[in-house]
Amino acid sequence: MIRTFGFPEILFVLEGAKWTILMSLAAFVVGGLLGLLVALARTSGIRPLRIFAAGYIQIFQGTPLLIQLFLVYFGLPLLGVKVELWLAVIAGLSLHASGFLGEIWRGSIQAVPDGQSEAGRALGLGYASRMRDIVLPQAFRISLPATVGFMVNLTKGTALAALLGLTELTRSGQLMSNITFEPLKVYATVGLVYFAICLPLTLCSAQLERRLNAQG
Amino acid sequence: MTTQNNTTIRMSAVNKWFGKMHVLRDIDLTVNKGEHLVLCGPSGSGKSTLIRCINALEEIQGGTIEVNGNQLGKKGANADHIRRDVGMVFQQFNLFPHLTVLQNCMLAPRRIHRISEAEARDKAMHFLEQVHIAEHGHKYPAQLSGGQQQRVAIARALCMGPQVMLFDEPTSALDPEMVKEVLDTMIGLADQGITMICVTHEMGFARAVAHRVIFMDRGEIIETAPPTEFFGTPRHDRTRAFLSQILNH
Ligand SMILES: Nc1ncnc2c1ncn2[C@@H]1O[C@H](COP(=O)(O)OP(=O)(O)O)[C@@H](O)[C@H]1O
Ligand SMILES: [Mg+2]
Numbered sequence: 023m024i025r026t027f028g029f030p031e032i033l034f035v036l037e038g039a040k041w042t043i044l045m046s047l048a049a050f051v052v053g054g055l056l057g058l059l060v061a062l063a064r065t066s067g068i069r070p071l072r073i074f075a076a077g078y079i080q081i082f083q084g085t086p087l088l089i090q091l092f093l094v095y096f097g098l099p100l101l102g103v104k105v106e107l108w109l110a111v112i113a114g115l116s117l118h119a120s121g122f123l124g125e126i127w128r129g130s131i132q133a134v135p136d137g138q139s140e141a142g143r144a145l146g147l148g149y150a151s152r153m154r155d156i157v158l159p160q161a162f163r164i165s166l167p168a169t170v171g172f173m174v175n176l177t178k179g180t181a182l183a184a185l186l187g188l189t190e191l192t193r194s195g196q197l198m199s200n201i202t203f204e205p206l207k208v209y210a211t212v213g214l215v216y217f218a219i220c221l222p223l224t225l226c227s228a229q230l231e232r233r234l235n236a237q238g
Numbered sequence: 239m240t241t242q243n244n245t246t247i248r249m250s251a252v253n254k255w256f257g258k259m260h261v262l263r264d265i266d267l268t269v270n271k272g273e274h275l276v277l278c279g280p281s282g283s284g285k286s287t288l289i290r291c292i293n294a295l296e297e298i299q300g301g302t303i304e305v306n307g308n309q310l311g312k313k314g315a316n317a318d319h320i321r322r323d324v325g326m327v328f329q330q331f332n333l334f335p336h337l338t339v340l341q342n343c344m345l346a347p348r349r350i351h352r353i354s355e356a357e358a359r360d361k362a363m364h365f366l367e368q369v370h371i372a373e374h375g376h377k378y379p380a381q382l383s384g385g386q387q388q389r390v391a392i393a394r395a396l397c398m399g400p401q402v403m404l405f406d407e408p409t410s411a412l413d414p415e416m417v418k419e420v421l422d423t424m425i426g427l428a429d430q431g432i433t434m435i436c437v438t439h440e441m442g443f444a445r446a447v448a449h450r451v452i453f454m455d456r457g458e459i460i461e462t463a464p465p466t467e468f469f470g471t472p473r474h475d476r477t478r479a480f481l482s483q484i485l486n487h
Contacts, residue, residue: 135332137328137330137332138332138334140295140328140332141326141328141332141333141334142346143321144293144295144320144321144325144326144328144395145296145321145345145346145350145395145398146322146346146350146392146398147345147346147349147350148318150344151349153347155334155345155407156334156345159333159336160334160336163336195287234336237335237336237378237380
């Protein structure tokens with residue numbers, strides 16, 4: 023029986039969108055925290071840390087996200103860790119995000135003039151305070167466009183989880199298209215939902231940028 | 239502690255290299271409590287490096303530096319301790335652009351002395367009033383003129399209650415009409431008896447407040463003398479050549 027693309031089918035797509043949002047949020051948070059550590063390691067005064075972080079970044083920038091997801095999903099069981107599909111996907115996305123955000127934030131930290139950190143040192147402020155109070159807030163502002171751009175890409179990149187069999191937004195679109203034979207309608211809807219998820223990100227960042235720029 | 243009653247800074251046989259470049263050569267310098275030094279010399283002679291060594295912004299490779307009886311260790315050990323006694327004002331102001339004037343002044347006292355917000359604010363207002371800029375406390379640095387920013391930078395350093403103030407060409411980045419307001423602020427500080435070392439080519443300032451003027455060239459201290467002597471009867475050829483250059487332009 024061929025179903026039409028009606029309300030229940032739209033609900034099904036939205037159910038998939040829930041996963042897309044959940045995966046994206048988790049990857050932002052976990053990947054962001056890890057990425058901050060990577061950026062700090064990459065800019066630290068300790069050489070081995072810098073080298074380690076540089077390698078880490080290279081690995082995640084030099085391989086496709088899909089391969090990273092596969093490696094985490096099929097690799098974790100080999101390490102004796104049995105995880106649910108969705109957890110493996112979130113882990114993979116987070117690692118991926120940490121590499122990219124680490125590199126974006128490394129650049130932003132280094133874009134803050136040396137005189138800033140130096141003024142902090144001259145006041146007697148230690149590393150933690152110089153970073154938290156002086157360098158990172160300025161680096162954050164510098165990194166905002168690139169960070170949001172990456173987050174939008176990551177959100178869209180979660181579609182790759184469909185290839186591992188997770189019924190997120192794209193996959194639920196595929197399923198609905200298969201049973202309704204109305205691919206155009208279905209995928210237009212899916213596209214709109216992606217757009218609706220990403221729009222607030224860009225809007226918020228534009229707003230934030232305006233507010234930060236008001237500081238002159 | 240080896241504080242000798244009156245000595246605030248003691249540099250002995252200080253040597254500093256940047257790679258293969260020998261930037262400070264056997265610097266011996268003793269600064270007494272309340273003394274005002276002006277440091278001058280050609281560009282690249284090592285003036286900035288010398289004063290940056292005093293608060294451990296640069297590492298030294300030979301000799302010793304003592305501030306208030308605390309000896310600065312190799313690799314900057316004791317650095318934070320010493321920096322709390324030493325305030326520094328930079329040519330480029332280096333105010334924190336994402337913080338208001340008040341917040342610029344409150345940050346270090348709050349973090350380091352762990353005083354309350356209200357106390358930090360009072361202290362900040364006190365010093366901002368001293369440099370005549372309290373009414374701009376809520377503004378961001380970019381909203382101020384260069385002269386105003388430099389006065390905020392001075393207040394920010396004073397909020398930490400330093401024993402010594404270091405100035406590295408504090409008026410060199412300013413438009414000419416703003417030089418006076420900053421120099422006047424510094425003269426006011428000098429009158430209060432704070433110890434200061436100032437790298438500057440403002441010879442009027444040197445005459446007005448310096449106890450000693452030091453001339454550096456190629457990493458060495460060439461000549462040290464009270465201002466009248468320094469400008470009236472300089473002993474060294476290099477000093478004379480330098481003075482004729484800066485006084486005749
Ligand atoms: N961070 C640095 N790395 C390498 N060389 C430096 C550095 N800072 C200063 N120098 C060099 O050291 C010498 C002294 O510089 P500086 O102390 O800034 O001189 P001044 O303040 O008298 O103009 C100059 O030759 C300068 O190029
Ligand atoms: Mg200099």
